[in-house]
Amino acid sequence: MEGGLGLKAALEALLFVAGRPVKVEELRGIFPGVTEEELRQALRELSQEYQGRGLRIREVAGGFRMETAPEVAEPVRAFLKPRPRKLSRAALETLAVVAYHQPVTRAEIERLRGVDSSGALKVLLEEKLIRIVGRKAVPGRPLLYGTTAKFLEVFGLRSLEDLPPLEEIRKLAEGA
Incomplete structure (x- = not known):
């Protein structure tokens, strides 16, 4: 194996990035x-090496998967929090x-x-993407x-200054 880490290290990395059960045939x-x-x-x-840790490797659905241990579910859930739902075109506009x-x-x-935006504003406020200032x-x-x-x-913006210029957005919208 290149890099000298070995088969187990490669399997560990693959299971980590897969996010789903990986079948042995696939491997x-x-x-x-x-x-x-x-x-x-x-x-x-x-x-076996993952026994008693925050992660574990289990055989499920005909493959192997890396998953969090049930004992750490609460702090993981608190950290992840629900992600914002997919926004409609009206909400994005x-x-x-x-x-x-x-x-x-x-x-x-x-x-x-040019249209009523009360529903979109409500969704954006609920998702905490906008606020009353x-x-x-x-x-x-x-x-x-x-x-x-x-x-x-x-x-993925550091600040509002990272927004693309409005003119660039208009050109993209016209091309769509």
Whole structure:
């Protein structure tokens, strides 16, 4: 094996990145010089080495899978938290308007989009991608919306300055 780590290290890495049960037959295609019994033995040894740890290797659904141990489920669940649901086109359009024009009112968003945006705003608030940042100093004092730190995190941005130029977005939209 190249790199000198050996079969078990390679199997460990494959199970780690697979995120699903990997069948021994599949592994034989990756390690053509290794017999099925050698693969099974290495997987059994790995499984033993993971006893009493936060991860374990189990045989499930006809293959082997790396998974978290049930004993650490609570802290893992707390760390992962539910991911934001997939956003509709309306929600994404609304989010883009907020991101590029913040702080912005619902009426301003609707003027730019040309449609009612109350449903999309509700979803974005629930997902904590936007927040109410204040009220506009005009009659009626409408709410102002802005993006959150979670917005930056979800879209992999360090700051709002990392957003692509609005002109670039317009060109992409016209080409779609």
